Amino acid sequence: MNDIPRRHAALDMSPDEFRQIGHALVDRIAEFLAWIQDRSNPVTRAERPGQIRSLLGSGPFPEKGTPAEELLSEVSTLLFDHSLFNGHPRFWGYVTSPAAPVGILGDFLASAVNPNVGAYDLSPVATEIERQTVRWIAEMIGYPASCGGILVSGGNMANFVCFLAARKAKIPWDIRKEGVGDTRPGRLRIYCSTETHTWIHKAADLFGLGHDAIAWIPANENQRMETEALRKQISADLKGGMIPLMVVGAAATVGTGATDPLLEIGAICREHHLWFHVDGAYGGFAAALPEASADLKGLRDADSLAVDPHKWLYAPLEAGCALVRDPKALLDTFSYHPAYYRFDEHADEGLTNFYELGLQNSRGFRALKVWLALRQAGRGGYERMIREDCRIAAELFRSLGSHPEIEPLTCNLSIATFRYVPADLRGADRSGEEYLNKLNTAVLARIQSGGMMYPSNAIVQGKYAIRACVVNFRTTVEDILGLPDLVVSTGREIDKEMRPA
Numbered sequence: 001m002n003d004i005p006r007r008h009a010a011l012d013m014s015p016d017e018f019r020q021i022g023h024a025l026v027d028r029i030a031e032f033l034a035w036i037q038d039r040s041n042p043v044t045r046a047e048r049p050g051q052i053r054s055l056l057g058s059g060p061f062p063e064k065g066t067p068a069e070e071l072l073s074e075v076s077t078l079l080f081d082h083s084l085f086n087g088h089p090r091f092w093g094y095v096t097s098p099a100a101p102v103g104i105l106g107d108f109l110a111s112a113v114n115p116n117v118g119a120y121d122l123s124p125v126a127t128e129i130e131r132q133t134v135r136w137i138a139e140m141i142g143y144p145a146s147c148g149g150i151l152v153s154g155g156n157m158a159n160f161v162c163f164l165a166a167r168k169a170k171i172p173w174d175i176r177k178e179g180v181g182d183t184r185p186g187r188l189r190i191y192c193s194t195e196t197h198t199w200i201h202k203a204a205d206l207f208g209l210g211h212d213a214i215a216w217i218p219a220n221e222n223q224r225m226e227t228e229a230l231r232k233q234i235s236a237d238l239k240g241g242m243i244p245l246m247v248v249g250a251a252a253t254v255g256t257g258a259t260d261p262l263l264e265i266g267a268i269c270r271e272h273h274l275w276f277h278v279d280g281a282y283g284g285f286a287a288a289l290p291e292a293s294a295d296l297k298g299l300r301d302a303d304s305l306a307v308d309p310h311k312w313l314y315a316p317l318e319a320g321c322a323l324v325r326d327p328k329a330l331l332d333t334f335s336y337h338p339a340y341y342r343f344d345e346h347a348d349e350g351l352t353n354f355y356e357l358g359l360q361n362s363r364g365f366r367a368l369k370v371w372l373a374l375r376q377a378g379r380g381g382y383e384r385m386i387r388e389d390c391r392i393a394a395e396l397f398r399s400l401g402s403h404p405e406i407e408p409l410t411c412n413l414s415i416a417t418f419r420y421v422p423a424d425l426r427g428a429d430r431s432g433e434e435y436l437n438k439l440n441t442a443v444l445a446r447i448q449s450g451g452m453m454y455p456s457n458a459i460v461q462g463k464y465a466i467r468a469c470v471v472n473f474r475t476t477v478e479d480i481l482g483l484p485d486l487v488v489s490t491g492r493e494i495d496k497e498m499r500p501a
């Protein structure tokens with residue numbers, strides 16, 4: 001007997017209701033996008049966790065539901081009033097871009113159709129859009145378009161996918177069956193510079209090699225890997241009976257945007273049959289610029305490459321991308337064929353089931369927002385945006401020369417670093433340097449919590465630096481030229497408070 005004759009599911013919504021609530025939400029988002037572009041509004045209100053928690057209250061999970069219209073209105077206000085806005089023209093922290101508006105709409109559309117992009121049969125057009133996205137990304141930056149690739153949640157995950165492909169390809173035994181095997185500390189070796197992003201710690205740890213497997217190669221005064229030291233370390237390891245697997249090069253480093261000598265690292269890898277991986281999470285897309293350095297363009301020689309569309313393609317979070325020169329290396333690493341899947345019907349047409357190319361099984365349609373942005377801007381549009389970001393950082397760096405209390409440190413791609421140095425502490429000794437590090441730490445904290453501009457920090461040869469990273473198509477030269485003045489006025493204020501009498 002059917003005792004559910006007609007369902008009134010608590011979560012369903014009539015199409016008319018959806019239209020009405022959706023239109024109201026889009027109107028609020030449009031107002032929000034106008035609001036964050038008004039420079040007099042803050043990048044962040046820097047509220048404390050307790051303040052935010054008290055807004056949400058500590059009530060139990062409610063027994064009764066709330067109408068969606070009311071909820072969306074309430075939560076829009078909550079988010080617009082209590083967030084940090086990386087879409088604000090004066091946000092230059094970490095490596096985080098504004099969300100391309102077409103990507104915002106793309107995410108909305110993607111979740112409306114809700115394809116499961118794990119298997120072609122569950123997501124026919126979405127799978128093909130992801131394949132095209134991967135190919136266009138490779139073409140854009142000069143990587144072989146015949147590569148394998150997959151979209152993931154970000155730079156860390158893209159590096160993990162590549163790391164696992166390298167591990168499978170280079171460990172000289174059946175790792176699927178035997179695991180990483182003999183785990184004597186440091187037996188398996190991975191080489192990277194001391195400037196490498198912390199994903200490498202997580203990868204070495206989580207994927208069974210351990211931190212002792214990492215051979216840290218020193219970086220020179222320009223934060224680039226010293227290749228002579230790399231050569232020596234590989235030779236010493238080979239003599240010592242260790243098993244070198246891979247070298248990780250940066251395009252470019254998270255701290256200062258320095259690009260490792262990728263051409264030479266590639267040659268060293270070929271000489272020793274090592275896997276050459278490039279972390280291009282920050283700078284990979286700058287290789288699209290015709291004027292990019294030969295080393296940056298050298299990422300085309302990599303066996304695998306991580307890039308990050310939610311950085312310099314300006315896609316809304318989350319979107320990373322792993323590219324692997326030999327598509328079979330991804331299948332060898334991730335493909336399984338359980339009896340409960342029948343997803344190989346179109347194998348003769350070059351079928352792609354993305355669950356066979358990465359860590360995820362069910363997968364969302366994150367490719368749509370990236371694909372839409374690629375199509376909206378085209379190669380020319382992207383080249384202009386990326387080039388302008390770099391020029392704005394260069395303008396900032398150039399302007400630092402006219403501020404006697406600022407010490408310029410580095411400028412690469414779209415990252416400029418510098419620090420506040422009171423006039424009498426120029427050329428400081430060791431204890432002076434310690435004080436300058438404390439002072440600049442405090443300066444950055446006050447600027448960030450002040451909320452009108454948002455740089456972050458880098459450590460440059462032991463110096464705590466203020467760091468502006470422009471991956472923001474809304475930033476103008478005028479916006480960024482206000483930063484040194486703010487650093488100087490904040491620096492003077494804090495120096496007065498902090499300096500021992």
Ligand SMILES: Cc1ncc(COP(=O)(O)O)c(C=O)c1O
Nearest residue numbers: 095154155156197253254281282
């Ligand atoms: C060079 C580099 N690698 C990896 C990452 C990690 O990327 P995600 O935060 O998207 O995981 C970053 C992030 O800034 C980065 O700059």
